[in-house]
Amino acid sequence: MPKNLFGRSLIIMVAPVLLSQSILSFIFIDRHVELVTRRICYLVAGDIAYVVAELDMTPGGDNERTYRLARQTMQLDVNYKPGAELPAPGEVRFPILERVLRTELTRVVGLPVEIDTMSDPDEVRMSFDLGDGILNVIVPVKRITTSTNELLFFWMVGLAILLLTVAILFLRNQIRPIVRLTEAAEAFGKGQRADDFKPSGATEVRRAAAAFIAMRQRIERHLRQRTEMLAGISHDLRTPLTRMKLRLAMMGDGEDEDELAQEVNEVERMIEEFLAFARGQEGEQPDDVDIADLVEEVVEEANAGARGTPVETDMLGSLTVKLRRQAIKRCLTNLVDNAQRHAAAVKVSITASNRWIEIVVDDDGPGIPEKLREEAFRPFVRLNEARTPADGGVGLGLAIARDVARSHGGDIFLEPSPMGGLRARIRLPV
Template identity: 50%
Template sequence: MKVRALKIFIPRQVKRWLPTSLFGRSLLIIVLPVALMQMVVTWIFFDAHWQTVTSRLSDGLAGDIAWAVESYQEDPPALPKIAERAERSMSLSIVLIEDKKLPPQRPASLYAPLDRALDKALSDKLDAPYWFDTVRFPAYVDIRVQVKDGTLRIIAPRERAYATQGHIFVFWMAAATLLLTTIAILFIRNQVRAIERLADAAEAFGKGGDVDEFKPYGAREVRQAAQAFIAMKNRIVRHIDQRTAMLASVSHDLRTPLTRLKLELALAEPSKRVEAMKTDLAEMEHMIDGYLAFARGEEGEVLEPTSLKDLIAEVAEGAVRAGARVTVEADPELVLPVRPNALKRALSNLVMNAASHGDQVAVSVASTPAGGVEIVVDDDGPGIPEARYEEAFRPFNRLDESRNQNEKGVGLGLAIARDVARGHGGDITLDRSPLGGLRAVVRLPG
């Protein structure tokens, strides 16, 4: 019986605001439920407890104020005794402001939900118009009631109207959320660091770097992924070593009879047939060198900070000696960690390929916003149809119809160049050149 995974639909607008990193998503998965739980608990406390306690306190205060107002209305001269009793027994300060009306409106308060409880209690207990202010005095509530001779002003302690300790609960809830978030960040960061190290090792290996010091650590699943990466790396290295050894052996075995044939031809009487055979042998030797270069790749070479302008200048010099017109545009201060011999071989293949099919070759180097570089090789030759750009990178593929390659070509130049670029973590793409021919763009990371 197959178990289908539950897919949760998330709107695209929401996905746009979600974090993209594993650290951010893990933190969101842990912190968001905790924060929601804390808010729900706080809201339940506020609604079920704080509001209830406040309503009861407000009812009690309103009852005391109603008693004071009724006592005064029944016997106005007894106000001093009423005020003294209210001060002693109820902590209320009562004064009469003669010929004074109530203020026009009530000031805005941050405790509007609590003010509503006091307003309701006063409305239920008092028949006379009233007004109150919970903002002016931090520790007191100013309540005024309209009476016959003016306004009766009552100053009451705030704790008699509100449950003033509720903020302590909110503070502890916020502190608990902060503590849990800090712990989650520390633990998640430790787990994510193991994945980041694995990603760095994979990227370094993809660029041909040394990752022998990489050791698996972290959660069990992360260690399994790291061990699988190490096993994959060893298989790839073993495959490359076997391929290189095989091609080197084949090259060595073929060179021996080639050397004997060259010696026989050197001792033979000169003739057109002998010269043709010498040409065939030279082509075979060139093909063997190409096969070996393709198989050898970048083996044994380490990354070195290299001035790209100097390296391209050496490549251009070789093309100029071959009769090409080459222009180079590069920043002399642009230095990049590369395998110089491998990159030189790749650029030489591109430049010589351009020189063999065009009269003018332009090489330019520019930095990219991501911190890498972009090397562009343009020529004014016949170019390649866009539909065959990828085909041109296939090993041993010769696009004779498009580029009129010379007889010595074996179809490995672009393949070797792309292999070197990808070995550095970059790539090579082809496009139409502004000069009218082919443009090869080498992109390398920083």
């Protein structure tokens, strides 16, 4: 069965038409052809019987007048061959015609007969055994056939094709709004805008489209409210943090002051990362981005950073995808930074298929146990609680990376790496 709605709807429309046409052809046309052929053959057999009767009335006489009248008024070309014998049966070209014609000739004329339809495509030749010779009768094919069968078949098939063509055109117009709704939903799932989408089509499709637009507006409103609220929280928290940093600067140097300053800096960094996580990709519009160039840029910045862990690349050619460049860069930077923090070697590679582009970050570090991999994506979760804030982040790197990937219609997966450590695989739709 077809998987798409258009194919299935087309079968629902075509199957009854084909079934009804087949039944009509089998029952009506077959009976119609045989009935009309029988009546025509009966008339031809009657004419031939009349000619035979005329010949019997003047045995051995001049029958040219009878032959001429048969040719002029009955379309029968008649000739008599004394002493001849019936020809051998030949091949059959018109099974129904020959069967019905033989039946009617035997019933009406009452003489042994052989029928030849192969010698001439435009004629039917009949040979009758008169006892002392053979009476040959030639009849044009159009004299014992009818064109109504072809006309009926033409109109039946032609009308069916015409109606199906019109129905297919209307069906495509009905399915097109569903396709547009699907494309708009997919674009929204990839983080792209579809402002030109408008409800159209049947009432049910319009209701589904209106529900999608309302849902999209609620989600966008929720994201704006979240960003505005967190921006306000950030502003309110930065003010007392600034006052605390000012007082620490006035207190002078000391062990307690240094520890307090570190705590204040840690709180400030947590606020910045949390705001970045909550803000997501707000305000950035999708654009055509060369993934290979973006990965090269991230790798160059990572190699130029202070961590010192080398990052290798395994690239394909140019791969252009529509996405938010800065958001994907932040996502990839977080993964590479995590790998550099815990490993001695890092490798970034790209693979592509018809549906997906995958960016893979491999390292040779300690990795993450399988039961804790999903836990690692939770905000503010640090799997190594013993490490100090200076050694790592606040537990938002993977959460931000997954949020970015999912906002583009993709995802991030953590797996064992062939290098012995952890593999982070970013999957993005093409």
